Every structure is written in C-alpha cells, then in structure tokens.
Amino acid sequence: MNVLLIGSGGREHAIAKKLIESPKLTKLYSIPGNPGISSISETIGTDLKIDSIVKLAKEKSVDLIFCGPEQPLVDGLSDLAEKSGIKTFGPSKMGAALEGSKIFSKQFMSKYDIPTSDYKYFYNYDEAVSYFKRRKTYPVVIKADGLAAGKGVKIAKNREEADEIIKSYFIDKSLGKSGESIVIEEFLTGEEMSAIYITDGTTFLPLIAAKDYKKVYDDDKGENTGGMGAYAPHLAYTDELKKIIEDNIISKIKIGLKKEGIDYRGALYVGLMLTDEGPKVIEFNCRFGDPETQVILPLMDSDLLNIANLAAGKKLSGTTIKWKNSFAGCVVIASEGYPGDYKKGVNIEFSGNPFDFIHAGTKQVSDKIVTNGGRVLNAVSIGSSKSSALLSCYKLLEKVKFDGCFYRKDIGT
Ligand code: AMP
Ligand code: GLY
Numbered sequence: 001m002n003v004l005l006i007g008s009g010g011r012e013h014a015i016a017k018k019l020i021e022s023p024k025l026t027k028l029y030s031i032p033g034n035p036g037i038s039s040i041s042e043t044i045g046t047d048l049k050i051d052s053i054v055k056l057a058k059e060k061s062v063d064l065i066f067c068g069p070e071q072p073l074v075d076g077l078s079d080l081a082e083k084s085g086i087k088t089f090g091p092s093k094m095g096a097a098l099e100g101s102k103i104f105s106k107q108f109m110s111k112y113d114i115p116t117s118d119y120k121y122f123y124n125y126d127e128a129v130s131y132f133k134r135r136k137t138y139p140v141v142i143k144a145d146g147l148a149a150g151k152g153v154k155i156a157k158n159r160e161e162a163d164e165i166i167k168s169y170f171i172d173k174s175l176g177k178s179g180e181s182i183v184i185e186e187f188l189t190g191e192e193m194s195a196i197y198i199t200d201g202t203t204f205l206p207l208i209a210a211k212d213y214k215k216v217y218d219d220d221k222g223e224n225t226g227g228m229g230a231y232a233p234h235l236a237y238t239d240e241l242k243k244i245i246e247d248n249i250i251s252k253i254k255i256g257l258k259k260e261g262i263d264y265r266g267a268l269y270v271g272l273m274l275t276d277e278g279p280k281v282i283e284f285n286c287r288f289g290d291p292e293t294q295v296i297l298p299l300m301d302s303d304l305l306n307i308a309n310l311a312a313g314k315k316l317s318g319t320t321i322k323w324k325n326s327f328a329g330c331v332v333i334a335s336e337g338y339p340g341d342y343k344k345g346v347n348i349e350f351s352g353n354p355f356d357f358i359h360a361g362t363k364q365v366s367d368k369i370v371t372n373g374g375r376v377l378n379a380v381s382i383g384s385s386k387s388s389a390l391l392s393c394y395k396l397l398e399k400v401k402f403d404g405c406f407y408r409k410d411i412g413t
Contacts, residue, residue, distance in 0.1 A: 007068025011290035036359030125170035146178030229411030336404030338374030
C-alpha cells in the first residue's frame, strides 16, 4: 500500500516509525513532515490545505491517507479524499466537529447522556459578562469553542480572572475566530486519563490508556500546553475501569454517531477526568494524542497500518490489538517561552544520533538541525516498569541541548 502521512509533530514521527514496520507498506509519503519523519519517508509537500493534499495523494496513487493532526479533518479532508476514491484514517468533517467545536461536542454529550461537567455556552461578550456578574462559585473553566492548539482552555479562580479571559477572547480576539464563542464548564477534580480508540464507527478498539502531563512546569504549575510528557499504561487503567468507560461512555458514543449519521473512521481520543462520581469526559479529539502516541505505539505488538486500513474501510469487526507487557515513557524538551511566544531557528546540539529522539518542532538547515516549534523533541523509552522507562528518557535527554531548552523533571511521578 502507498500511504500518505499528514503532520509534522512528535505524534506523526511516532506514527511513521510504526507504519514502516508493516509488511503491507509499499511506500510512505509525508506532508509536511519534519527531519525525523523525512528520514524514514518521502516528504512530498508542505501545504496542509485539503485540496493540495488530495491532489498529491492522487498523483502518488496513495491508497490510504493517515491524518495525524485535527485541522485537515475539521476542514473536511476525509470527505474530499473519499470523492477521489482515497480512504482516510480520520473522521469525516461532521465527526471531526466533536473536536472542532466544543459547543457541538458538549451538546452531543448532553443529548446522549455521556457523563461530562455541567456547562453553558455564549456567542457574545455581553451575555458572558452578565453571566459572570451573577455567578458566585469558582474556579470555573472557560474554553474557546474552536481549535486553539491547546491554548483555548483557561481556568478562572475568581470573577476578575474570568472577566480578563472573556475580554481576551471576545474583544482582543486573542484566538481569532476560535474564541468568538465560548463554553463555560464546572471545574472537575480527579486524575486525568487519555483513552484513545481506533474505530470504524461501529467497532471500537481501545488502545492502552495513557497519562499526559499537560501543565508546562513541574508539580502541574503554569499554563496548559499540548502535553509535556506521558507514560503508558496509565496506572488507574484496570479492567474494571475499562468496562465502566465502555458501558457508560463508548456505548453511548456509538449510539450518538449512528443517530446523528456521523461517519467516524479513525481515532477517537476521549479525554477523561476520573472523578469521585466516575469517569467524566473532558473533551473529544478526532485524532491520536501528542505525546500519548509516543508512548502507546511502542507498546503495540500489532500492525498499525493493517488496523488503520481496516478502520478506514469499515472492516474492523473481529480485529484485536496485541500489547507488549511493558511501560513506555516520554519527556518533551521545549523552547523557552512555550506555550507562549518562543524563538525558532536555535541550533540543537546532539551528542549521539539525532534520530534517537522523536522529532517534533525541528527543522533541517543544511547539515544542522534547528528548533522550529515550542515542543522540539521527545525522549521516548520503554522499560519493565514506569520508573525504568522514564529513567531512560531522562538519560537520553542528557544527550541534547539548545539555548533556552527546558523540560519537566517530574514526568511519571
Ligand atoms: P481540553 O482541551 O478540553 O482537554 O482541556 C485541556 C485541559 O484543561 C484538560 O486536559 C484539563 O487539564 C483541563 N480541563 C479542561 N476541562 C476541565 C474541567 N471541566 N475541569 C477541570 N479541568 C479541565
Ligand atoms: N496531549 C493532548 C492532546 O493530544 O490533545
């Protein structure tokens, strides 16, 4: 099979590494790639507009598009590729709206009785202001409705903070169109878990659940990020919890997708909070997690390409996934300033093979690799225990440095 992998992050480098293990693979193409992805695939373009992707996929006789990030799916990549007879691992535009619009996602959860936090939504500033004049209890979670690359969720500890946040979304347009409508949610407490499924819309195959560390600094301090590290399997992921999630959440999602006529073939990422009242959904994503993928795929003992192709072809029934009996860890090394503004083009010094790392925000400039994003590289390792896997990640991090680099020292604790 000819496969076209879309994306340029650590998630996509991890996916590329897994796809090239498949005996079914003839040729792996990538758009836009990064030095890690390009070292094991042929990068054929940089443009992530869906018509450019489909045009190149046709030119290269691609059998399957494997879409890493959410934006092309929210833009309708699967629907457009289907018109050209090309299968996509990634849901239709309607399915991707479960991530692309937090309001749609919350309405879907309420309609199908999927456990989640109470919420309200607002389409304009004045309504939001008058709501906060009346609201007495804090903290409260304020989310931009649209995609925001991990920057659209803020927690307000009091009325002043809430006012500032809604002003930045509605008046200062800090997130552009994405912040022109918002969801306000009750703050949930508990441990978070990333439960990701591969599905053809009918069969849902669970991947090993992972723990993502979302805050930028140690002890969960600072802003939310896309994720600063992860491990899998999540220690709370028992057979009992798996069954509760399947009965209370997944079975209802299945019903909802069918009733709404949503064509969902790809990955469904269910972000959970394990509360005292049971697991509640914090968010849906229409793709694999980053950095969760970096710890899930090294533990997979099955052919990812085969499974993705079966999902995209609505033939997942009867398939199972095998897992290694090990732990995997990932620590992200980031650019100073992330998740806010940061410099790009900073020279990265490796002592050893640069491709011992999973690449994210990196770029090849002649014979040098320089930074090209907030999350730059991932140190990934597997081990017989969580602590041995993470110890190896931290050892690997001693082999890289660049000006302003930083990473969390407490991943896995
Ligand atoms: P989301 O993009 O919706 O997953 O939110 C990003 C992060 O914000 C989550 O992983 C949580 O750490 C936090 N968060 C989101 N919603 C809530 C909530 N209702 N209560 C507590 N924390 C939340
Ligand atoms: N690590 C969180 C996400 O991929 O959304």
